[in-house]
Amino acid sequence: MHSAGVLPVRPARRRILITADAVGGVWTYTVTLARALARHGDTVLVVTLGPPPSSTQHREIAAVGALTGGSVRLHVTDLALEWMDPEGRDLDRARETLAAIARAFRPDIVHLGGFREATADVGVPVLVVAHSCVRTWWRACRGGVPDDPRWRVYADHVAAGLAAADAWAAPTRALRDAIADLYAPPRPGVVIPNGVAVPPADDPPPERRSVILAAGRLWDEAKGLDTLLGAAPRLPWPVRLAGDTASPDGGAPIALPDGVTALGRLDRAALLAEMRAAELFVAPARYEPFGLGIAEAAACGAALVLSDIASLRELWDGAAAFVPPDDPAALAATLTALCADAPRRRALQAAARRRATRYGADAMVNRIETVHAALAACRVAPTNDRAVAGATIIATGGAPA
Incomplete structure (x- = not known):
């Protein structure tokens, strides 16, 4: 048994299941994260929901996998993205599918790019990363919140996912506070700014x-x-x-x-x-x-x-x-x-x-790995030490000043 206040030493390799969609910035975030985690020794399975990845996106993952000795793989599903399925018609199938993928892959951490899938029984700690949500979008773009009944169902599912997650994060204080205000999750969110990895130009940069x-x-x-x-x-x-x-x-x-x-x-x-x-x-x-x-x-x-x-x-x-x-x-x-x-x-x-x-990508990944380590500690810690691990998530996951 490790002593209170000390997290276990990080294992040489961790298995991380990441869910993502293949549209827009979330895909860039996911590829950047998967590449960095694999370089740090983790084995990563990227599971996509929503529209399937393009051939270019398949090649991106294949290139990362080749670079990291096969430590990054892609699993494409036809599960609906939650904002495309506000009534939750596909939610039961999503829970079953993710649980089955988790049983086969045996992750140490599940790192979700959506909310409602946190209610799936994956058997390991779950981190939800809030990239966006319909209600915060609506409030910023149109004022108030949508009153259509289907969006109330959507909101209930988001709230349930946040409540089920072992930890949740957002890329800015602004989004974290908006999510907390709208959904009142039982645990405080941590702020982990997204990271970018901009490759150097092959030639001297052109004249602006x-x-x-x-x-x-x-x-x-x-x-x-x-x-x-x-x-x-x-x-x-x-x-x-x-x-x-x-x-x-x-x-x-x-x-x-x-x-x-x-x-x-x-x-x-x-x-x-x-x-x-x-x-x-x-x-x-x-x-x-x-x-x-x-x-x-x-x-x-x-x-x-x-x-x-x-x-x-x-x-x-x-x-x-x-x-x-x-x-x-x-x-x-x-x-x-x-x-x-x-x-x-x-x-x-x-x-x-x-x-x-x-x-930068390194700063983002260092913060995410701190949260992953605290979640892994929660998984194996005695009851008294789980509070310490949870406090570590909050204390070390914040944005830089």
Whole structure:
């Protein structure tokens, strides 16, 4: 028996089951995390829910697996993502499927990218990582919470997952506090900022171009890109927009004003190349739990212009220019001023690069491994020591000052 207050020595290898979806930033987060955990000696099984990974995403996992001697593998399911199944019609099957995968893989920790699957009987400690949720999105984008009965069912399932999890985390204090306010989980959440791993360019970086870059799904009102479209006709520099312009419901692509070039959905290498070349990166979001794309653009040396919302102010205060959300005139004025002020752009670019070092992959993984270690200690600890392990999660999982 280990003494109270001392966590067991970390085993040479741990088996980690991670659930994720293959859409957007959660996939980037998952690949970054899986690669780092495997390099630290863990064996990782990535289980996808929702739309299946693309051939490119399959190759990403295969490349990580090859790099780490097969320590990262992919298991694709056809389980519904919880926000695509608010009534919970697929929840029982999801619980059964994850329990079966856990029995076969025998993980030491289950690291969930969703909420409701924490109610599955996997037999090991469970960490829920809150990447986003419909109610926090709704409150930021539309005000209040949705009153449709199906979203009340969704909220009940999120609350049940948070209550069932052994620990839960969020990438910012803003999201953690919003989740706590809406769902009242029995355990306090820890803040673990997401981490980015930006590979070095193969060649010297290109000369920066006089362009403004934005990235995101144009149809997602959370991204606030309609505000950028409203500002675009007044801007002295062209805007390049990476991401889908047509919604997944089959609607026609959104019309773009003159001066805006739609780049479509880019693979990560192409997007990073755009970030290395652009003078300015703009994210006029109404809702952004973290913003991996913003952190990547900062690491690539673009000056940041961000909406003044709690999460982005928390992460980038002092390293970006801020504008009110939903204000095309203010956005146009700020961007126009920066286009004309090279010294100010250089200062913002340097500040963004410095701040991005806080959000590196190593820092994220070190905090996550601390939580994993405390959860593993909870699994084997006597009753009196489990409180110590739980306190360790809270004490060491927070964001840097």
